[in-house]
Amino acid sequence: MREKLVIRGLHKAYTINEGFGRTSSVVALQDVSLRVQEGEFMTLLGPSGCGKSTLLMIVAGLYPKTAGEVLLDGCPIDRPGLDRGVVFQEFALFPWLSVKNNIRFGLQMKGVPREEHDRIIRGFVELVGLEGFEDIYPHRLSGGMKQRVGIARALAYDPELLLLDEPFGALDAQTRASLQRMLVGIWEKTRKTVLFVTHSIREAVFLSDKVCVLTARPGRVLDVVPIELPRPRNMLSAEFFDYERRLAGLISGQLGIEAQDLFITD
Numbered sequence: 544m545r546e547k548l549v550i551r552g553l554h555k556a557y558t559i560n561e562g563f564g565r566t567s568s569v570v571a572l573q574d575v576s577l578r579v580q581e582g583e584f585m586t587l588l589g590p591s592g593c594g595k596s597t598l599l600m601i602v603a604g605l606y607p608k609t610a611g612e613v614l615l616d617g618c619p620i621d622r623p624g625l626d627r628g629v630v631f632q633e634f635a636l637f638p639w640l641s642v643k644n645n646i647r648f649g650l651q652m653k654g655v656p657r658e659e660h661d662r663i664i665r666g667f668v669e670l671v672g673l674e675g676f677e678d679i680y681p682h683r684l685s686g687g688m689k690q691r692v693g694i695a696r697a698l699a700y701d702p703e704l705l706l707l708d709e710p711f712g713a714l715d716a717q718t719r720a721s722l723q724r725m726l727v728g729i730w731e732k733t734r735k736t737v738l739f740v741t742h743s744i745r746e747a748v749f750l751s752d753k754v755c756v757l758t759a760r761p762g763r764v765l766d767v768v769p770i771e772l773p774r775p776r777n778m779l780s781a782e783f784f785d786y787e788r789r790l791a792g793l794i795s796g797q798l799g800i801e802a803q804d805l806f807i808t809d
């Protein structure tokens with residue numbers, strides 16, 4: 544398999560302006576190295592504040608890095624681009640555009656010929672189960688439906704890499720479960736390379752080929768755990784729970800808390 548995304552020695556420090564001419568520095572990521580193979584579903588898992596979003600935003604080209612290398616298909620990333628599709632937790636749809644035109648946006652940016660738009664949009668509307676909602680505006684959609692649009696919009700222009708930052712974090716448990724299933728289905732159909740961020744151990748085990756566990760701030764790679772379970776995965780199986788327990792052990796070990804406490808807020 545080919546290496547799609549290569550991160551080497553990535554370092555990120557935020558400079559904080561304290562006023563009166565003083566600044567301080569917060570190290571968010573320290574010496575992070577990670578390789579994602581073509582077609583792989585990689586998840587970044589770690590406690591809140593460990594630098595997951597920072598890492599994703601750097602790969603998206605939306606934040607500058609302090610040091611290190613980020614390569615997509617061998618090319619350094621230093622700005623946003625249509626080779627990456629991004630889905631955020633807070634939906635980030637264009638409120639002035641209908642579902643259809645939100646999805647169309649990337650096609651226009653990429654210069655896809657106008658006569659192909661309707662066919663492509665129809666395909667992605669179907670893929671995320673939004674038939675009949677094409678002309679609706681985002682404010683009339685539920686959170687789950689908004690995120691369906693977000694995923695369709697990010698995939699429609701056929702990026703090389705799909706980046707998702709806690710996309711289901713703001714959804715109720717049932718909606719979240721159905722979108723997780725939908726995402727697995729879409730990934731199996733499209734075989735996109737995915738970098739997914741979550742703090743939910745269960746979600747990481749349900750979705751991923753590999754889970755990259757980050758330490759508390761400054762974020763470093765604690766371990767990369769391959770999840771060797773057939774899909775669709777059964778969250779109630781003993782094997783599933785073994786993985787959950789193993790990941791909870793890794794995270795709790797370096798937070799200095801009980802592993803079982805990590806299951807309370809999941």
Ligand SMILES: Nc1ncnc2c1ncn2[C@@H]1O[C@H](COP(=O)(O)OP(=O)(O)O)[C@@H](O)[C@H]1O
Pocket residue numbers: 557558559569570571589590591592593594595596597598760
């Ligand atoms: N724009 C910013 N300026 C200063 N510090 C930031 C900024 N964004 C994030 N941080 C800090 O960097 C650390 C990592 O943040 P983040 O990447 O959002 O973590 P996560 O997504 O894992 O919760 C946190 O301590 C956060 O307070």
Ligand SMILES: [Mg+2]
Pocket residue numbers: 595596597
């Ligand atoms: Mg975050």
